[in-house]
Amino acid sequence: MQAQRRTQEERRDATRRALITAARRLFAELGYGATNTPAIAAEAGVTRGALYHHFAxxxxxxxxxxxxxxxxxxxxxxxxxxxxxxxxxxxxxxxxxxxxxxxxxxxxxxxxxxxxxxxxxxxxxxxxxxxxxxxxxxxxxxxxxxxxxxxxxxxxxxxxxxxxxxxxxxxxxxxxxxxxxxxxxxxxxxxxxx
Amino acid sequence: MQAQRRTQEERRDATRRALITAARRLFAELGYGATNTPAIAAEAGVTRGALYHHFAxxxxxxxxxxxxxxxxxxxxxxxxxxxxxxxxxxxxxxxxxxxxxxxxxxxxxxxxxxxxxxxxxxxxxxxxxxxxxxxxxxxxxxxxxxxxxxxxxxxxxxxxxxxxxxxxxxxxxxxxxxxxxxxxxxxxxxxxxx
DNA sequence: TTTAGAAACATACTGGTTGTACGTAACAAT
DNA sequence: ATTGTTACGTACAACCAGTATGTTTCTAAA
Missing domain, CATH: 1.10.357.10 (Tetracycline Repressor, domain 2)
Structure with a gap:
């Protein structure tokens, strides 16, 4: 499948949104301590690299x-x-x-x-x-x-x-x-x- | 130095006390998340083995x-x-x-x-x-x-x-x-x- | 008082997790 | 086209929690 061309801001916002949504889901369900970054990245459909690119x-x-x-x-x-x-x-x-x-x-x-x-x-x-x-x-x-x-x-x-x-x-x-x-x-x- | 003979209960209470005191110090200062078990054991003057013997x-x-x-x-x-x-x-x-x-x-x-x-x-x-x-x-x-x-x-x-x-x-x-x-x-x- | 057993530790190891370093692909500007 | 920059992916290193196993200390019965 061909990746459609998106502006950087669109890319950025999309993955940030996916990450925040996924994180919110897991934090809400498991709590902060029991939620790990691999699970967040997986739930967001990205890799941990993306996570650590957008968040310190x-x-x-x-x-x-x-x-x-x-x-x-x-x-x-x-x-x-x-x-x-x-x-x-x-x-x-x-x-x-x-x-x-x-x-x-x-x-x-x-x-x-x-x-x-x-x-x-x-x-x-x-x-x-x-x-x-x-x-x-x-x-x-x-x-x-x-x-x-x-x-x-x-x-x-x-x-x-x-x-x-x-x-x-x-x-x-x-x-x-x-x-x-x-x-x-x-x-x-x-x-x-x- | 010769280890004086102590009853099991004394040993037990002494190390439990040391562990709880050390843990209280570190938890109070750093918070739960930032406190690790090696630091607690070191502060208590015992090994992590003792910690996990007394606490799950x-x-x-x-x-x-x-x-x-x-x-x-x-x-x-x-x-x-x-x-x-x-x-x-x-x-x-x-x-x-x-x-x-x-x-x-x-x-x-x-x-x-x-x-x-x-x-x-x-x-x-x-x-x-x-x-x-x-x-x-x-x-x-x-x-x-x-x-x-x-x-x-x-x-x-x-x-x-x-x-x-x-x-x-x-x-x-x-x-x-x-x-x-x-x-x-x-x-x-x-x-x-x- | 020896000795078998249990309790109290110490040491060694494993799996998992975080954060980072580095490499690659997508977009932007000239 | 190309060059730089941003967005990602992959690989790696350090660390930590928990466990398994070995060793020492105490207890109690023979």
Missing amino acids: DKQALFEAVVEEEHALLALAINTAAEAEDEPGPVRALIEGGDAYLAAMQDPGRRRILLIDAPAVMERRKLDEINARFGLKTLIEGVSAAIAADAIRDLPVVPLAQLLDALFDRAAQAPAEELADYRKSIKALIRGLKT | DKQALFEAVVEEEHALLALAINTAAEAEDEPGPVRALIEGGDAYLAAMQDPGRRRILLIDAPAVMERRKLDEINARFGLKTLIEGVSAAIAADAIRDLPVVPLAQLLDALFDRAAQAPAEELADYRKSIKALIRGLKT
Whole structure:
């Protein structure tokens, strides 16, 4: 079969995409440690040479996966948020959290973002990604709520981090207990009302 | 030098201790992934043969380290708790949290318990250890607070998990922001009051 | 107190994995 | 066409986890 002529950028993007997709699949299913580069390359239909041409090492590939997964997650949440009509700032926080929990129902996504990423990536790098995506929305939400005098005046970033921690933990709860977690989270957030 | 005669149990305990201590040092400093068994054995002053005689694999050694670290953590917290005189159940939760945060100021401990353990160990095993130590205390505290009608009636275990998540996140905050985190946590818990 | 057996190690080896060096093919520019 | 550059493929070296096997130390019974 004759290889069709492609521009370098097309070639590059295609194999990068194949690699990231394959890696995401395997990282999600097996975890970072149990996933090896031969398997990733095979799943992507390329050789390890291609992998190490596009990514410095296995960790760099993982970081690319994490970045994309965060972007997809943010997309899912924002999509859900735009469907809602403007509620109060406290309700917005709770509903945003619900959207987050819904988007986190994929076990692979949990494995990558909540379990492996903190262990594999440098703290700084993960924080930076977080700041650009999920946490950013939360900080804005908390800020708005405080500005509207809807919740107590507390340090914004720490409070946002804590709410983030609540949702992260709830996301890892067994599905049948999710409702109880949501109930408690609602109570915790509502307790912040002025 | 003549090897003094030791009982098997003494030999066994001594090398197990040396291995766990050495492993704890290296896991704390380098993380699980970057720590290799030759380094652990060298640091412990034994060979890898001894390591694999006492532990099934690297992961089993790590789990032993986690178990001990959790025990030490619980010990530190309980010691601090007994120094306090009996406060109200809500104050008890907050002060218990402060003791936890104080005991978590060791970066190696954070690395092992909060970063690596969730990624390395099976969920079930880690949950089981948690249930025996830190979380157990929290569940009791939450239970007592609800029984005393000091906080709202919410599902105990989920709420305890969520509070645990709060403290875990706060423990990972930069030292200079710890005060802000504690302030927000206090507000969140106090907001649960009936 | 010798001796058989078991437990506690040490040594040697194997398979697998990561990262690199180097070679080749595809595209780009002149 | 050719020359350089980017995208890959192949071969290799280092390392590491785990195992198999040998050796030493302790235990206990004869």
